[in-house]
Amino acid sequence: MAGTDRRRDMKTGGPAVILIEPQLGENIGMAARAMLNCGLDDMRLVRPRDGWPNPSATSPASGATIVLERARVFECTADAVADLNRVYAATARPRDMTLPVLTPRRGADDMRQAVAGGARVGVLFGSERSGLQNDDITHADAVIQVPLNAAFHSLNLSQAVLLVAYEWFQAGVGCQPAYIPNSRTPAATKAELMGFFNRLESALDSCGFFHVAEKRPIMVRNIRNFFQRADLREQEVKTLHGIVTSLVRGPDSGRI
């Protein structure tokens, strides 16, 4: 990430808004406007359907052009969240994911605490057509689900972005965060976490752990889930690498 980007993000400190396969430029533009309404400016696009930049985003952004100009495009969700420490998945359908489910309001408190502790945070939003997929949700530490009319709960994409951004802003208007996690080392980035996952899964592949091939994806997802939930520190990811190395090397390694 360029130095200017880093300075800018550190200034606002608010969540990055990560749109995965957004379809309509109009929704991207309206999401940009909603973000800037709430003081957010770090938009990230993963495989936008109609490419980027998209002229049809401009008018709905209604002046929030700075957000569109600074938007970054990524090939995959993993890359889009690589520099973040804590990620939320905005979805109405958590589908068998064992993750904490927060309302936007509690999610905003959670974000404020994380940011106060030095973390960089972001929120994933799925496409208009199908929402977030489980593979995207595996990058998340928690789900954000908006309590809505159960009989008609599908939000427009830009409306979903607005509610999350709005609650973020409101949480900052009132009292300051009460709790700052007393961590000795910074939270692991998603890239560090992904590095560990790849390492662990390839070790498990070598050992035949995933011996029923069709079950591999769900097993991988389940394993990533609980490591995600632990809100791992940088140092702890190193320890986990050490554990895998040690176990794989085995009793005959004679390190003592």
Place this chain on the structure above:
Amino acid sequence: MAGTDRRRDMKTGGPAVILIEPQLGENIGMAARAMLNCGLDDMRLVRPRDGWPNPSATSPASGATIVLERARVFECTADAVADLNRVYAATARPRDMTLPVLTPRRGADDMRQAVAGGARVGVLFGSERSGLQNDDITHADAVIQVPLNAAFHSLNLSQAVLLVAYEWFQAGVGCQPAYIPNSRTPAATKAELMGFFNRLESALDSCGFFHVAEKRPIMVRNIRNFFQRADLREQEVKTLHGIVTSLVRGPDSGRI
């Protein structure tokens, strides 16, 4: 008002949404969707620019057709609020009006109290171009103003409707559960967790992982810490046992 309308309104009890001189059918459609997302269905239109019904509202309503079909058109604001007891004006610019100014959240509490007392309530929203005029605001008992980025506070019309409707809905949900673990299996007992810790640590002992003896206690504590934080499920502890077994057995185990 027709008898059926009255029954319907009494059922939901939520605020009427009154759009004054709305310009774009798209915004009317998106507002209808946002309303129904939050359980509201009483939309009133005062002199919509492009007439009514407006076909360009249909697609953005995304299924909230019942709101569009039931929408009523009025020639003036006074008529549109005639049957209401308490009216709020959503505006960023109260312009010399001596009225209480509420956030959407406090406004929602206020509405809930009024409705609980038998009142019928509604919220006025101005046109995209110029917002509410003072003549409209004179019909209001209070102003609703959204705390937003002072440098960029102009909300899209449908976004403003969403925030008011959202806060109305949240005020009725009551306090939110912090954490809804959507887990298929129960949380692991501490005994199951301890069983895994002992297993892992003895495997690590065999591998010489704790080769500096005096550091062993703190390393054990750190490792237990992050597994504790993950709030592991029973099934996940079994998976972790499987991971350790598999890694220790190693690549030559030939399970495949």
